[in-house]
Amino acid sequence: MITMVDVEAAARRIGGRVRRTPVLAVTPEEPVSDAEVWLKLEMLQHTGSFKARGAFNHLLAAAERRLPRAGVVAASGGNAGLAFAYAAGRLGTRAEVFVPTTAPPVKVARLRALGAEVVQVGEKYADAYRAATERATEHGALFCHAYDQPAVCAGQGTVGLELLEQTRGELDTVLVAVGGGGLMAGIATALEGRAKVVAVEPENAPTLHAALAAGRQVEVPVSGVAADSLGASRVGDIAFEVARRTGVASLLVPDEDIVRARRALWDRYRLVVEHGTAAAAAALFTGAYRPAPGERLAVLLCGANTDPSDLAG
Structure with a gap:
């Protein structure tokens, strides 16, 4: 288990070692309401991801x-x-x-x-x-471990603290893609009591979704366009505990919506991201997540290690 104390300690420890990645305020298109939306450009982090x-x-x-x-x-x-x-x-x-x-x-x-x-x-x-x-x-x-060690999860949570500062604390919801769940665990801990976290997973890799439905961690088959980055077959121990403690909800999106969202991020904003990263945007762009009027929403774009050749043209 990790707490806010762990995330704050991580922020002090890694200060100066990682990039403070920018936030881009965007004007949402349909089917989004008049929500205030930010894109957190964490794919600009060292090595191309939040990791x-x-x-x-x-x-x-x-x-x-x-x-x-x-x-x-x-x-x-x-x-x-x-x-x-x-x-x-x-x-x-x-x-x-x-x-x-x-x-x-x-x-x-x-x-x-x-x-x-x-x-x-x-x-x-x-x-x-x-x-x-x-x-x-x-x-x-x-x-x-890629996602299931306390210090790893706490380090990932520093992006949540950074996001709060960049939005002046005026944040209601964060959409984040989930594989093993280390990033979600860190962010949900950093935002506990301040903003809600919605986990977004591909339909073909529903590790957290299946665990929450079963009330316990379960093995799931994994496939699809995002399997290279969201390919864990079982959500991590820390992620599962944090999700239940903080009330994280899970949404599923199909591969075709992930592909369209990745393309939309390029067409609208010239942002190149992985398919796994695009899952979070897919929930917003396709209406799987419908923000309330005036909701202040951030979409975490967490990785860019992808082949961009299919985005040309």
Whole structure:
């Protein structure tokens, strides 16, 4: 479990290490009411996603005791791996990132460019995760989970504090895409008692939605256009606890709406985002979430590690 105290401590710890990403006030189009809408451009963060916040907080919190000589170990060929590799490089410690053999060569190349040692093992993420935990235990390295460690979640929550400052506290609701739920957990904690958080998930990856419906965490099959970034098959322990504590609601959006929202963000605002990121915007653009008149709403755009070639023209 994490609290506001943890998020505030994270904000102090990572200050100067991460970017204060801008907020863009937009004039909403139909079917949105006369709500006041902001887009939080977190995809402009280091390594192209919010993950740098949690990575720095996790490593810096460990460094207060002393980072192990064996460095850090993570399992992720995506945004989390990039963030941990970047943070480790900035802090001068060794990073070893485990990815499945099916990981795209471009992602492997980016990890290596950031100074990480890349270990490819197994065909699935679960294989890489299992090997990473074994390596961390065997060598005494700091294990870095993509979304289910307190310091990681608290670090992600700093974007919520930042958003409150940028909107002068005049914020009612935040729409945020959910995979494993680390970002949602941090933001919901940062905004607890101040604004509500609405989780948006693809219909083909309903980890939080299924857990809330069942009253417990459950495994769900995952597929679809956003599976590369919202591909967790089970919502994290911390995310589930925070969602229930703070009353986070979950909405589902179909793949076709995600694709259209991603395109709309480009056509209307010239913003390039991942399909997973576009899920949050899809809830607003397609009417899955209908704000009340005058509602002050922020849509968190959390990542931009995507191939933009299909947006040209």
